[in-house]
Amino acid sequence: MEAAVVNTGTEGKTWGGGNRPLKASYGKMMMWFFIVSDALTFSGFIASYGFSRFKFIDAWPIADEVFTHIPFVHGNYPMYYVAFMTFILIFSSVTMVLAVDAGHHMKKNKVILYMFLTIIGGLIFVGSQAWEWKTFIKGNYGAVETKGGQIIQFFNKDGERVALKDFALPVHTERTTQQKNTGIWYQKEKSLPTVSLSEIKKGFLANDNLVARTQYLDEDGKPIVLSRQESVALMNNDAKGVVEGANLIHNEYGHPLFADFFFFITGFHGFHVFSGVVINIIIFINVILGTYERRKSYEMVEKVGLYWHFVDLVWVFVFTVFYLV
Amino acid sequence: MAHDNHNLAIFRGKIKFKNNQQKIWGVFILLSIITIVEVALGIIKPEVLTHNHLFSLKILNWIFLTLTVVKAYYITWDFMHMRDEVKFLRRVVVWTAVFLILYLVYMLLEEGSYIFDVYKEGFIKFNF
Structure with missing residues (x-):
């Protein structure tokens, strides 16, 4: 069939088409544009986190007091575990960029090795994040919520944090978890806290050594600890419920929005890491099968590499705004 | 990007690496230190x-925040090869x-800080 080609008379001119002024392939450029748009999405989340934080700037939880755990170790170690996670992610970025480099030199076995290490790093990171979520949800000391939704945490006079179960005194009650068949409109309730509010109140009033700490911060950025008298008044007048751990509605560490943003932003980032691992595995299999050897170009590795580095880039910012600042 | 055509100098040319692998490890060490x-x-x-x-x-x-931006710069420029891209691709993205x-x-x-002031100075009773 005759091709219906019309000469435009612009062949060879700048506007004649076929130019690649950015000297990047279509796929790579689209990956960059996707990354820009995804970066804007994350900025939206992080900026709204900043908005809420500035809105409650005098009552925001201190990250050092929230994330204090290391797996298999007891004690108070702020920051160390999340620093470890950061290193894992940066290191998996390094192996990724080494894989890209090996791809440029068409060294298949090196690409396989480095991509494998990258995938392992990604899995360790996702696993660590899951563990961090578990610890955060489970909670540590427990707290009492007031009628206004403020969080009260308990300290002894030496300034040490005290867990609810350590001072609550037993009160004889018949309160049981409401089941679906006994509830109004067939609503069941979530499991009851391990200690009830009346037990906490009784224990708190009986022990003169305990004081309450509010979620409000003083000029030095430290939460305000009430005197014994103020604490007793607060417990008697305003205490409303027991909070153990954190979910989207209640948060024993302080303002519920902190937990909401933590779940949302680290969750969204974790989902990116997870999808990055899946994409990496797909490309990894292709590398083993020799697809890119036949294609004579490992550019696909470079494209997933871009995505993987972007995930690392986002983590750098999440790390700063959630754990450092 | 030409394959063996990496820009191997960082810190405005103060440190120059011999090959691309070395540069990658160098940047990794820098990011770790930060x-x-x-x-x-x-x-x-x-x-x-x-x-x-x-500024409050x-x-x-x-x-x-500064160190974060520095880290982001090196991840983008060296791990994502922005250093080797054409100037206008860099500008379009960055x-x-x-x-x-x-x-x-x-x-x-x-x-956010405006609303904080409203809560603090306004008539809304928030602390109970």
Whole structure:
């Protein structure tokens, strides 16, 4: 069939088409544009986190007091575990960029090795994040919520944090978890806290050594600890419920929005890491099968590499705004 | 990007690596040092840095934010090969993101502190 080609008379001119002024392939450029748009999405989340934080700037939880755990170790170690996670992610970025480099030199076995290490790093990171979520949800000391939704945490006079179960005194009650068949409109309730509010109140009033700490911060950025008298008044007048751990509605560490943003932003980032691992595995299999050897170009590795580095880039910012600042 | 045509100098040419692998490890060491400094500062929290403010933000937080941007620069420039791309691809990606993000962050932080003032100075009783 005759091709219906019309000469435009612009062949060879700048506007004649076929130019690649950015000297990047279509796929790579689209990956960059996707990354820009995804970066804007994350900025939206992080900026709204900043908005809420500035809105409650005098009552925001201190990250050092929230994330204090290391797996298999007891004690108070702020920051160390999340620093470890950061290193894992940066290191998996390094192996990724080494894989890209090996791809440029068409060294298949090196690409396989480095991509494998990258995938392992990604899995360790996702696993660590899951563990961090578990610890955060489970909670540590427990707290009492007031009628206004403020969080009260308990300290002894030496300034040490005290867990609810350590001072609550037993009160004889018949309160049981409401089941679906006994509830109004067939609503069941979530499991009851391990200690009830009346037990906490009784224990708190009986022990003169305990004081309450509010979620409000003083000029030095430290939460305000009430005197014994103020604490007793607060417990008697305003205490409303027991909070153990954190979910989207209640948060024993302080303002519920902190937990909401933590779940949302680290969750969204974790989902990116997870999808990055899946994409990496797909490309990894292709590398083993020799697809890119036949294609004579490992550019696909470079494209997933871009995505993987972007995930690392986002983590750098999440790390700063959630754990450092 | 030509395959063996990497720009191997960082720090405005002060450090020049022999090949691309070396540059990758060099950048990794740089990023690790920055992270270690950040974590150390986050744990120690020197009083000099937390009690002094610049534009109503703690000096410590300025340091954290600056180091974050430095880290982001090296990840983008060396791991994502931005250093080797054409100038206008760099500008298309970086300027778009930077200007939009600065605008967004400014608006939201400004409004956030406005609402904080309303809660604090206004007639809403919040503390009960």
